[in-house]
Amino acid sequence: MAGSCEISNIFSNYISAMYQPEEAQPPMELLAHLGKEDNLALPAETTAEKPAWFGELPYFWSKAQVLEWISYHVEKNKYDASAINFSCCNMDGYTLCHCTQEQLRLIFGPLGDELYTRLHEIVSVSDELTWIIDLLEKEDMSSQEIFQDSELGNSCTKESLEEMKSTNPFYQADFSYVSGALSPGSSDISVSGTGMSHSPNSQDSGGSDIDPDPTEVKLFSSDDGFADYDKEDVKHGKRKRGRPRKFSKENRDCLETKKSKHSPRGTHLWEFIRDILLHPELNEGLMKWEDRREGVFKFLRSEAVAQLWGQKKKNSSMTYEKLSRAMRYYYKREILERVDGRRLVYKFGKNSSGWKEEEVLNRN
């Protein structure tokens, strides 16, 4: 029930971390000046504490929110607003998100680069959380037992889902389920109060995780990373990363319908793992800290995490076995340290970062 709210909060917190509270006050006088254009007036209450764009995906920003966000950065950077061609600022968030860096530079001058960077920081945050959305959707759908034939990968259901995705113009933003744009009545998309329905088997008992059927996750493998969307199709002739798989008949059938996939660089496995751990309200049941201070953590639902990683990399055949091999490579690089004798338990090493409580708090 509280799922969508929780994600909204998470997103809001992310943005809060990016924009420190004391700086988050948009300059009222500037806003008033900018707001003279017809439909750009800002609701006063939205600027009283947090800007109107706070906690909402850029894709869904209204023209006013876009303007407010721009104003915030004008003020923050002490930029001479007279150099800006305000006639070009009358755009909503969706339009803004599709502006190239050059376009923004054209409109905002040198500030355009800053705006482009900041905007894509926010967008990348939403992209980082894609897996959470996917998971929530998956959990919810499985709870509704819609995909009873997951073992066989019911193609009709798959297709209808894909169609559902493609007809949703905001699907690629991946937050369409959680933003305010979602109708309150659609709470069935969200999950139970635990963030995820807790599997009775997900207890801390040696990692025997009964996960949803991997094929079920396949059905939901989303194409995150809107920027790379089109490139995938162009490159469909390329082979998949890694050693070629030995094809069993089962695998052949599975792969025949699989899209070409490779993931853009940017998020490493250990960062992905770290990010799961940093969101306890969402990762409940997937992973947990064993010793927060020391960076010791444990997989509770190893296969589910592997599937999520696979989803992120557009690789539906990811397993914990493969994921764990990649994890073991981190020992040598001291990104992870060995924890002997404890199954599914790892520890962050000195070459990892961003997981310590101080680092998380100072994240800016």
Place this chain on the structure above:
DNA sequence: ACTGTATTTCCTGCTT
């Protein structure tokens, strides 16, 4: 074109 990185995939053997 080449090289290094970061996986991905498969494998054998061992441990829990």
Place this chain on the structure above:
DNA sequence: AAAGCAGGAAATACAG
């Protein structure tokens, strides 16, 4: 017996 761990080997996409 099954699951997980360890680590070698090979393959690959991608960035520089």
